[in-house]
Amino acid sequence: MDPGFLFVQFLNGLATASFLFMASAGLTIVFGVTRIVNFAHGSFYMLGAYIAYTLAGVFMEVAYGAVSFWGAIFLAAAIVGLLGVLLELVVLRRIYDAPELFQLLATFAVVLIVQDLVRMTWGGEDLLGPRAPGLKSFVVVLDRRFPEYELAMIFAGPLVLGALWLLFHRTRFGVLVRAATLDREMVGALGVNQALLFTGVLFLGAFLAGLAGALQLPREPANPYMDVNIIVEAFVVTVIGGMGSVTGAFLAALLIGELQAFGILIFPKITLVLAFLVMAAVLIVRPYGLLGRPQAESHAAARAGAGLAAGTPLQRSLWMGLLAFLLLLPLFADEYSLKLAIELLIFGLFAFSLNFIMGWGGIVSFGHAAYFGLGAYGAALLVHHLAWPMEAAILSAPLVAGVAALVFGALCVRLSGVYLAMLTLAFAQIVYAIAFQWVELTGGDNGLIGIWPSSWASSRTVYYYLTLAVTLAGIGLLWRFLYAPFGYSSRAVRDSAIRADAIGIDPRYQRWLAFTVSGIAAGLGGGLYVFSKGNIDPEVLAIPTSVDALTMVLLGGVETVTGPLAGAALLTLLKDFVMPLTLYWKMVMGGLILAMVLAFPKGLVGILGDRLPGLQAAPTGRERPA
Amino acid sequence: MSLLRVEGLSKAFGGFEAVRDVSFTLEAGERLAIIGPNGAGKSTCFNMIGGQLRPDRGRVLLNGEEITGLPPRAVWRKGVGRTFQIAAAFGSMTVVENVQMALLSHHGRARALFPLARALYREEAMALLERVGIRDQAERFCSVLAYGDIKRVELAVALAHGPRLLLMDEPTAGMAPAERHALMRLVSAIVAERGIAVLFTEHDMDVVFAYADRILVINRGRLIAEGPPERVRADREVQAIYLGSSVEAPA
Incomplete structure (x- = not known):
């Protein structure tokens, strides 16, 4: 390869890095202060692109020129910044003290709602924006042509980094942001108006996302998939850099940018996987990323999790009734209802397996689709390539998923909180990317x-x-298992890892075992699923599948045993009835999740349990003090 | 041979030497108190013995066997039970379940998949609760207990595997004076009847001088005095620390 080509490739890497940094900086700043991993950051990025498209169209119609173009870009970023303020006031402000799961799901709900809003406003087509006046041409570098706009963007990233440095070191707002990143509660205790600080930080974060999205416009068209694509990349950059560290994000963006530029030459097929592998590798060596540091311990007393109680007679009769109903169902149900019932049962197992580690082990997996999907793919591949019979394939599904959970789990359980959630997500995305890109094997x-x-x-x-x-x-x-010593040990580790360790229970080992058991069960569900459908595609491994499972658990109630089953039933039926009635299912789903998080965090079974004590299988550990 | 022998224990955090060259021994049946101002290094010492922290230098020997740097679960297995400065219990479990959890682990059944945990070692757990005086609280959730009662739950949990050594980091913090003396009388009685030893840190000097057989005084990470209560009370340097003539405020 000639040096000119390599150098241009290097420049391409720098330009990519610049974009990645701009798209990630806001995410990491918002996380640093609010401790919320904001999925909606990707939506801000997308909105930045669409709004800039509309504004640039209007402005450049009026007066074509650089002022119109850059005016549109910055005005779009500012409008997105205000939308960030709106998000803070309406949603985030209510969930700062909620468990991580609720925060992740609430901001993901916003992603769903914005997706449909964008589709309503701009349609589903790709919208190609104008090119930047004055930067339309090429420069020649070592006999190779390199676009001027890309060259300008190489400088934009460091420029933003410099501006942020000045903001953080030369203004009172910036100093407060840095202080809050180190210890939020202490800043509050010093009498700083936290509400105002958080609102300001959301403006800044959304502004940066909007700016990155708007600047992207001359490079590739605004499209309805750019939110999830960028958020996944921004997560990788933020996590590698260390969540909360702007400089770390810059370094990580450089790393990923160049990795993509040169990786595509060496491994053209696995560029998607490559970034996640780097992230996994960094997290194993440095659990808090390159420049991250452990979060300050919360000074508040630990939240008490749910406890378990023995079943009541009323419950037992209800269960017998339900079992009888399920056994007799084929006598009066039509084909379609049976198909629905099969799906419902499978998702019940899937959601139950997720809550086995999440509700009862404190391990928030944001990538449980990996194990469900691997079970499904494992079975499908055995049938497709080796012509195995169904029975053997279904039995192999949990093994395939279990081995994956064993390997991924060993790495994931070293982390906790959002880092763990992000790593589970990363592994799910790796599996998704493999299923998507290894065409010969997976189709x-x-x-x-x-x-x-x-x-x-x-x-x-x-x-x-x-x-x-x-x-x-x-x-x-x-x-x-939940009622056996195994489940008690998981719960012990969730409640107090330091106490568990001091009575001979290895917290990490226990979490690893529970993670694996959960993966096995999810894989079993996946094996059944593929034969009920007759086909399989990578969607089953994608983020929405993980979110479905999380939503089911949330709907039913995290701190309950039966909640995930009720939630699976509810969401499956709701999808079946409502989806055909609306073009905007995502908005319905997003609204539903937001309503649950903001108004009914205990979920269906949790609420029923409070109202009807005889019905509840899981009283919480929060009996009122006598 | 001493039950516990600590030799030259040292630990630095960054450039700050939290504990420097601390050595002492502890015999079976003995109640040994570590005192010192806030930040003197008491908890750091504790955590190095309990396995929560790995010492930079020095050795910890239990009955002559080296346990330096072992993780907490391994130290526990060697016969050390401990309570924490900020009481740590399983909030989602009842009082008796907390103790059952420790018993399950002790009997090697903490990962059993099928038996119902609620029914296992219940009588044994109730007996321990009886011993620490909170049998009547057995069915309450730990998350709603009064702080003093949680300290007793911790004690029962720490006793579950029949330890030879109890480590108690500020066992009476957050308690009313009468409650403090009740708890320390209980600890003394248990130490005597089981022939075990207890190492504890304490801020309340009344408690220390009433219940310790011997006292170690730590200041700025170093051991500055050691001996029976009368001698420590008379020590000039100790008086200087606690009467405020030094730069450090009394605890």
Whole structure:
């Protein structure tokens, strides 16, 4: 390869790095102060691009020129900044003290709502923006042409870094932001108006995201997928750099930018995977990222988690009734209802497996789709490539997922809180990327088709009974584990890792085992799922699948045993009834999640349990002091 | 052979020497108190013995066996039970379940998948609760207990595996004076009846002089005095620290 080509590739890496940094800086600043991982940051980025598109169209129609163009860019960023303020006032302000899961889901709900709003306003087409006046041409570097705009962008990143440095070191606001990043509670205790500080930080964060999105416009069209694409990359950069560290984000952006520029030459197929592998590697060596530091311990007393109680007679009769209903269902249900019931059972197992580690082990997995999807893909691949029968394939599904959970879990359980959530997400994205890009093995985007049950189980009714038996066995086992010493140990580690360690329970090992058990169960669900559908594609591994599971748990109630089952039923039915009625399902789903987080954080079963004490399987550990 | 032997224990955080060259021994049946102003290095010492911190230098020997730098769970397995300065209990479990958890771990069944945890070692746990005087609280959740009662739960948990050594980091912090003496009388009685030893830190000098057989005084990470209460009370340097003639404020 000639040096000119390599140098241009190096410059491309720098330009990418600049963009990544601008897109990530706001995310890391907002996290540093509010401790919220803001999924909606990607939405701000997308809105920046769309708003800049509209403004630039209007302005340049009026007066074509650099002033109109840059005016549109910065005005768009400012408008997005104000939307950030709106988000802070309406949503974030209510969830600063909520558990991480609620914060992640609430901001993801905003992502869903914004996606539909953007589709309503601008349609689903790609919108190509104007090019920057005065920067439309090329410069020649070592006999190679390099776009002027890209060259300008190489300087934009360091410029933003410099501006942020000045802001943080030369203004009172900036000093407060840095202080709050180190110890939020102390800043509050010193009498600083936190509400104002947080609102200001959200303006800054959203402004930066909007700016990055707007600046992207001359490079690639505004499109409805740019929010999730950028947020995933921004997460990687932020986590590698150390959450809360702007300089760290800059270094990480350089690393990832150059890695992508040269990685594409060496491993053209696994560029997606490469970034996540780097992130995983960095986190293993430095659990808080390159320049991150452990979060200041919260000074508040630890939150008490839920406890377990023995079943009441009323509950037992309810369960028997439900079991009888499920057994008799095929007698009066049509094909379609049975199909729905199969899905409901499978997602019940999936959600239950998630809450096994989340509610009862304090491990917030944001990538549980990986284990469900690996079970599904594992079974499908065995059928497709090796012509295994259904029975063997379904039995192998939990093994495939279990091995993955064993390996990924070993790395994930070294971390805690949002870092753990981000690493689980990263692993899920790696698996997704592999399924998407390894076309020869997985069929890529199209997936695999023709994965049908064995002939004896091919009738819907028989497959329903098979699913019923397997899912009930899976759920029943997990349920039993919760009441056994194993579940108590998980809960002990969740409640107080230091105390658990001082009575001989290795916290990390216990979390690892629980993670693996949960992955096995999720994989079993995935194995059943693929045969119920007859096909599989990478969507099953994507973020929305993980979010579905989290939403089910949230709907039903995190601190309950039966909640995930109720939530799975509710969401599956809701999807079935509401989705066909609206073009804007995402908005419905987003609104639902927000409503749950803000108004009913205990979930369905939690609320019922408060109202009807005899019905509740899991009284919380928060009995009122006598 | 001493039950506990600490030799030249040292720990620095960054450039700050929290504990420097601390050595002492502790015999079975003995109640040994570590005192010193805030920030003197008491808790750091404790955490190096309990395994929560790894010492930079020095050795910790339990019955002649080296336990330096072992993780907390391994130290526990060697026969050390401990309570924490900020009481740590499993808030989502009842009082009796907290003790059952320790018993399950002691009997090697903490990861059993099928038996119902609620029914295991319940009588043994109740007996321990009886011993520490909170049997009547057995079915309450730890998250709603009064702080003094949580300290007693911690004691029962620490006793569950029949330790030879109890480490108690400020066992009476946050208690009313009468409660403090009740708890320390209880600890003394348990130490006597089981023939075990207790190492504790304490801010309340009444408690220290009433219940310690021997006292170690630490200041700025160094051991500055050691001996029975009368001798420590008479020590000039100790008086200087506690009567405020030194630069450090009394605790």
